[in-house]
Amino acid sequence: MKIKILYLGNKLAKHGYNKTTIETLGPALEQEDYVVYYSSDKKMFFFRLMDMVKAVFLYRNKVDYVLIDTYSTKAFWYALFSSQVARLLKLKYIPILHGGNLPQRLKNNPYLSRLIFQNAYKNVAPSAYLQNAFEAFGYSNIVPIANAISIKEYAFLERISFEPKLLWVRAFAAIYNPKMAVDVLLSLKQKYPNASLTMVGPEKDGSLQTTKEYAQSKGVTINFTGQLPKEAWLKLATEHNIFINTTHFDNAPVSVMEAMALGVPVVSTNVGGIPYLIQDELDGFLVGDNQATEMVDKIIKLITNPTANRVMVKKARKKMELLDWKIIKHQWRNLLK
Known part of the structure; x- marks a missing residue:
């Protein structure tokens, strides 16, 4: 049986933005025979947030994992809200750590950070920089997987x-x-x-x-x-x-x-x-x-x-x-x- 994934991130290339990981890693996983559902391509912050939260609820009985592209500035809030909905629904969610300033977020918002990262199934660190930073803050559920290119x-x-x-x-x-x-x-x-x-x-x-x-x-x-x-x-x-x-x-x-x-x-x-x-x-x-x-x-x-x-x-x-x-x-x- 195929593994099914809900992938949450900024899927905004159609609006003229650079492609982010959701638009490169997602299709790559599909080529490896995973089934991948996506959210969100909404341009406005609030509607994108609502779309992601709604997607977690709608796909709760269809997916094995929820992948969440996680950043350190405004997009941090996407990860916070969607991860907590996934947590309440007992879904395995995996933040993919992208934000270069995430260590500062761990320092400034320790409680909110623990809500996301401590309760995650795993946290994927694309660099040793973030792996080391998260481990220094006591997180043990870090998996290093580098960004990939073809x-x-x-x-x-x-x-x-x-x-x-x-x-x-x-x-x-x-x-x-x-x-x-x-x-x-x-x-x-x-x-x-x-x-x-x-x-x-x-x-x-x-x-x-x-x-x-x-x-x-x-x-x-x-x-x-x-x-x-x-x-x-x-x-x-x-x-x-x-x-x-x-x-x-x-x-x-x-x-x-x-x-x-x-x-x-x-x-x-x-x-x-x-x-x-x-x-x-x-x-x-x-x-x-x-x-x-x-x-x-x-x-x-x-x-x-x-x-x-x-x-x-x-x-x-x-x-x-x-x-x-x-x-x-x-x-x-x-x-x-």
Whole structure:
């Protein structure tokens, strides 16, 4: 008999947002012969919350597990309410821990956190960062399962040189600090006047407009593409040589993993789960949070040492090959018995 799953998360790609795990892991599980039901694709916060709670009730007698994509900011409340309904209905629910700032949530809201995570069947940690943080707060029901990619979708491109053609891929939200990318370009242009920056991603909290206005005030031109289909940004990656990640908080961002798989060297802020994904100057570069000057210095080092960096990007690719779905799927099978 097939195992049936209710998957709760932000299924919002049809509204112009980036795909989240529900829209990648869910179909991957379906291909492994699981039956997966989904909620929610409602755009407004309240209606999405109600849709998730309703789905738990409606599917209570049909599913074996409830998977819940769990974040640290406003979407935390989806996990809280839906998990407690599942708990009352005696359903096995599994939060999948995504929020890079979840450790702060554990500290600031210990009671609410225990309601969700202590009563869960298991909590899936995609990074050692969150696994360690949760275990430090006394949670023992943590299962490490990394975010997965289908490595065959990412053609590795070996670059001869690393001209300063920068690529940034993320939703435009304050927690991802897109204005730092503008500062990086502005500073980099002092040494490399032909330096360029493309920023890919949808609006989330008004940061897209704010970043455009900030760039204009600084007199720099940036290529803002808006939301792009995955195939389009993968093609765009072949035209760029350096991937920058400017976030304040993070866990194990798939866009960074994808860049590593493609052979685009990554320069990222050293926050949250990033140092568990990237080893500084081994398979990428790390800088302090909001340290634009430090990021520029690392980019210059990358540009001026092409031979060493070709070795680095190959190591990054090898690391991503270990996170291929063909490998990670066995861990999900062990969990969803």
